[in-house]
Amino acid sequence: MKETYTEFYSHHLGHNVKILTFGTHGYPLVIFPTTLGSYFEAKDRGMIESIRWFVERGFVQVFCPDSINNASWYAKIHPKHRLERHIQYDRFLAEEFVPQIRHNTGTGRIATCGISFGGFSASNFAFRHPDMVSHLFCLSGAFDIKSFLHGYYDNNAYFNNPVDFMPDANHPDLWNMKIVLGTSNWDICLDGNLKFSAILRRKNIPHWLDVRGDIEHDWPLWLEMLPHYVSLM
Template sequence: MHRAYHKWFSPVLNREMELLVFGERGLPVIFFPTRSAHFYDLENWKVVDAMQQKISAGEIQVYCVDSVDQESFYSNASADRKIVRHMQYESYILNEVVPLVKRQNKHRSLAAAGCSLGGYHAVNIALKHPNIFNKVVGMSARYDLTKSLEFFADLFNGYFDENIYYNMPNHFVPRITDKKLLNQLGKMDITMVVGREDSFLPDNEKLSYSLNQIGVGHQFHVWEEEAHKPRYWREMVKLYL
């Protein structure tokens, strides 16, 4: 399995960023890491190994990107600065990583995927940019970071603004009315997977309901148990990517 390492100074983030690429052709997948994890963790957790057959066969090419969660959602910054840093991260993905993918891979489609907070990153960016992404797979993800759960805090401590609204799928998706955007979303291959005992199940159910209400087809799979660990994600990527 071909493996390549990339590192460059990101102007938008004002710091060096790293990523790993597995494979040389096929559907390119930008794979986001879990909360505060890094570009190499999916390889260390054998999630990449679980995709090896598809990668080696040229079905998919996987771009494992790094995160800046410790500088955004999980930083000590004020809530308004947290979301701004997150938006800078998305700008890095759209304006630096996506062009790299396009230079290396001439496939007409592009996918986003992620587990846990990485699933949030994938689904959030894909639903906002269906002109760029054609497929998204969110595994064990949370789609409203403003809501307190039993073991998970409101990451903005009650603060809410327009930037936060447009980065929380469970807030902006139910209110999508633009016909062009709805048409683009309707063509996207959307998959959400979560465990029956996962704290994020209600978030997934709400997003699935909202997508149905606006007429956007998708797949929604509920696994037994919590299913919020690498050993489950290794099985999920085989089925849904």
């Protein structure tokens, strides 16, 4: 399984973004790290190894970009500026990074996957850009960023908070996206997933709410989920 380290300069962010890529061809799968995780987290935690079979056979090519959560959601700055920095990251993805991997693979769309708070990164991007995303895999994902705003709210908050903007969303590609919300009975994000599933259900957006057994919000659960979800592609 070929592993490639690159640094992608982003004009929107004004600095390089570190990326690990696994495989040489296949459907592009972008995996976002957890809260303050880095681009190498999926590798170090065994997530890439868990889907080695699919990568080696060219079914998927995996891209692991670094996050900027430490400079946005977790930075000691005003919530308005947290949102602005996140939007810069979204523009990096939508206007710089994703067009490049769409071009390289020739598919025209990508799959996004996020773990824990990375589930917010994956779902927010997918739901904001449904014309770019065909599959969304949320592993114990989060869907509400109000706790980072401390009462502050504006249009940027609305359009980057899936629990708020999705009830009003009407892009036709949302109904074609393959969506999996993975959680478990002992998952600290169980309630959030149940509530977000209800939002999708009220809009008749097809999705699979996968509630597993008595497994905690941790890597053993996600290592079980990821190969299953990738196999569905």
